Amino acid sequence: MGCCNKKNNKPVDPNVKQSIETTLTAKEWVNQFKSSIFCGTKGFLTFNLAFLSYLEYSLHNNTKLKEGAVFAIKRNTIPFFEMAIIVPFVCLALPSMIGGMNLMHCALICAALMVATCFVVRTFYLREKLLKKMTNNENYTEKQIEQEFKKDIIKFPIFDKNRQHIEYNSPNPGQLMNESPPSLFVRVLLFPLTIFLKALQSCIMISLAAVELFEAVPSFCVDVVFDRNFVSTQSNVKRSGHLLYASVRNLVPVTKLDECVADFIGKPEERCCQ
Known part of the structure; x- marks a missing residue:
């Protein structure tokens, strides 16, 4: 599946400043809706x-890893508030305002609003524009921000085309202690909390793996029409496999299997429109 934000092949005037907003083809509009x-x-x-x-x-x-996490948080601010506002409104407030609504009605309305909101956000590049404002006073250039949106949004595992192998659940345990490591007593006290956080992370990764499998269904439909190589469908399945492995790898930090698992599953296609 091609990138939703890729530029067309028309000649470009070098004197005209290029914008992140480009014209989408019919295939890209369908991919935009599917995503x-x-x-x-x-x-x-x-x-x-x-x-x-x-x-x-x-x-x-x-500190360094915290900065990366903060950037990921900022990058997904709109989807977070989208879910946090629409779902409670449709499931709690709307039924009390409109009588006769059952669970199926709420689910359909919620899904329609979510898809419509995401489509508008993607079409008008609102995530990119908000992120530029949120990182205006930081060491991120406009080009760097646009490059970040060409990478995958899933932080665990990391799908980066610049890495030879997929990196699972970075950092490894040894990397966590590379800046002002706490005393042994403090580390013992923090151990239960760290395990609890990792367990929650693994639950989220399992949920993301399930979402990738669900997304493989519309991806298959799009591939049947536009891409008989089924690249997008395979990518969803591969991501799901990596996330399932990463959810276990997060709790059992054994790195020896990372390379062979990554080679066995295969590397998902890089998607800037995710």
Whole structure:
């Protein structure tokens, strides 16, 4: 599946400043809609995964990793609030305002609002614009922010085209202690909390794996029409496999299997529209 935000092949005037907003083809519009179906759910889960990572890194005073987690939190702010506002409104407030609504009605309305919101956010690049404002006073250039949106939103595992192998649940336990390691007594006290945070992270990764499998269904439908190589469908299945392995790897930090598992499952396609 091609990137939803890729530029067309028309000649470009070098004197005209290029914008992140580009014209989408019919295939890209369909992909945009397909990606919007689960966008809010994936963004909400990823926001929480990054937040838990931030808490974990804070316990070990790892400033560099905290910065990465904060960036991921900012990047998924819109999907988080989208889910946090729409779902309670539809499931709690709307039934009390409109009588005769059952669970199925609430689910359909909620799904329609989520997809519509995601589609608008993606079409008008609202996530990118908000992130630029939120990182205006930090060491991120506009080009760096746009490059970040060409990478995968899932933090665990990391799907980065610049890495030869997929990196699971970075950092490894040894990396957590590379900045002002606490005393043994403090580390013993923090151990139960760290395990609790990692257990929550693994639960979120399992949920993300399930979402990727669900997304494989509309991906298959799109691939049947536009891409008979089924690249997008395979990518969803591969991501699901990596996330399931990562959920276990997060609790049992044994790195020896990482390379062979990554090679066995295969590397998912890089998607800037996720």
